[in-house]
Amino acid sequence: MKSSQAQVDVAQALSAALEPVIDVCLQLGITSPELESLLRVTFVQRAFLKLPRHARTGRGPSDNKVSTAIGVHRTEVGKIRAEGGAASAKGSMQKKQRLYSKSARILLGWTTDPRFLTSGGLPLDLPIERNRERRSFEDLVDKYAPGVFPGTVLKELRRRRTVDVIDEGIVRFKSPTTRAVGLTKANVAGAARRMKQLGNTLFQSIVDSAHPRYYSETRPVSLSAQQLAAIQAVLERRAKTFLDAMENELQGRSSTALHGETKRLGVGVYSWEEE
Numbered sequence: 001m002k003s004s005q006a007q008v009d010v011a012q013a014l015s016a017a018l019e020p021v022i023d024v025c026l027q028l029g030i031t032s033p034e035l036e037s038l039l040r041v042t043f044v045q046r047a048f049l050k051l052p053r054h055a056r057t058g059r060g061p062s063d064n065k066v067s068t069a070i071g072v073h074r075t076e077v078g079k080i081r082a083e084g085g086a087a088s089a090k091g092s093m094q095k096k097q098r099l100y101s102k103s104a105r106i107l108l109g110w111t112t113d114p115r116f117l118t119s120g121g122l123p124l125d126l127p128i129e130r131n132r133e134r135r136s137f138e139d140l141v142d143k144y145a146p147g148v149f150p151g152t153v154l155k156e157l158r159r160r161r162t163v164d165v166i167d168e169g170i171v172r173f174k175s176p177t178t179r180a181v182g183l184t185k186a187n188v189a190g191a192a193r194r195m196k197q198l199g200n201t202l203f204q205s206i207v208d209s210a211h212p213r214y215y216s217e218t219r220p221v222s223l224s225a226q227q228l229a230a231i232q233a234v235l236e237r238r239a240k241t242f243l244d245a246m247e248n249e250l251q252g253r254s255s256t257a258l259h260g261e262t263k264r265l266g267v268g269v270y271s272w273e274e275e
Contacts, residue, residue, distance in 0.1 A: 020195070021035075022035075024183065027180045027183060028178050028180050028183060029101075029104075029160045029162075029177075029178040031096070031097070031101050033096040033100040034093045034096045034097055034100070034101070036096070037089070037093050037095070037096045038089050038092065038093055040072060040080075040092065041085060041089040041092055042085075043072070044066060044070065044072060044076075044077055044080045044081065045080070045085050047066045047069055047070050048060055048061060048081070051065060051066065051069055063078045102145040102148055102153065103153065103160070105144045105145060106140060106141060106145055106153060106157070107157075107176050108176070109143060109144040110123045110173055111176060113143070115135055116135055116139075116140055125166070125170045125171065125172050125173075126139075126140060126170065126171045127169060127170055127171075128154065128165075128169045128171055129169065137154065137171045138150045154171065160178040160179070161174065161175070161178060161179040161180075162174055162175050162176070162177070194268070197266065198268075198270075200213075201213040201215055202215060228273075235271055242269065243267065247267075250265065
């Protein structure tokens with residue numbers, strides 16, 4: 001097999017790990033170009049950390065070396081490095097949103113264009129269909145997303161909970177951003193941190209089989225909804241007992257004198273479900 005084909009095969013296999021991330025993006029209304037812009041920034045930052053340092057000086061990799069390794073132009077690598085991760089990621093994502101997100105353009109126009117605002121500067125309630133008496137949702141879509149069917153846009157905005165349809169076919173603006181219950185910055189950051197920990201454990205055992213990290217799981221079984229609800233309580237109770245005992249043992253070992261390089265160790269238990 002050619003090496004290029006092997007890389008394609010591995011990349012395709014790796015893409016399954018992105019599915020939970022993509023599912024969250026769909027709920028939040030984050031587009032593919034926006035996510036790709038964030039991935040590029042993270043790629044650059046990670047490369048500076050993981051690529052080999054200079055053998056003699058110990059300095060980190062140069063912009064040119066990072067550019068060569070990850071396929072991003074050195075000018076953009078330097079810009080991302082100079083701006084810092086958070087600022088660069090925010091700027092890149094906003095730029096892609098303006099370019100590619102039709103929904104974002106429509107909502108922005110609705111909140112900034114005087115033709116679609118009340119005298120007090122608030123978004124007008126708009127009739128769905130065009131008429132001679134007042135501005136409509138169709139007018140808004142034609143202005144900020146020409147060529148897109150207004151009904152399709154309306155369904156997407158309702159799915160994201162950014163608009164409501166009230167009596168007599170009137171569209172009412174609710175929010176400039178998608179309302180997704182539970183998907184707060186703190187909650188997502190915590191879930192992402194745990195995904196990172198699990199991913200590091202699994203891939204460490206593949207790329208460095210001489211130093212594997214422990215992972216094991218049960219064989220899957222089929223359960224009814226009622227059985228699943230019952231076993232969930234049992235699982236939580238037994239997992240807590242196990243983790244409490246393991247934490248006490250690890251804390252006891254940690255309290256002894258430490259010598260040389262140290263690393264943090266954690267143990268987690270999780271369950272998974274699939275159709």
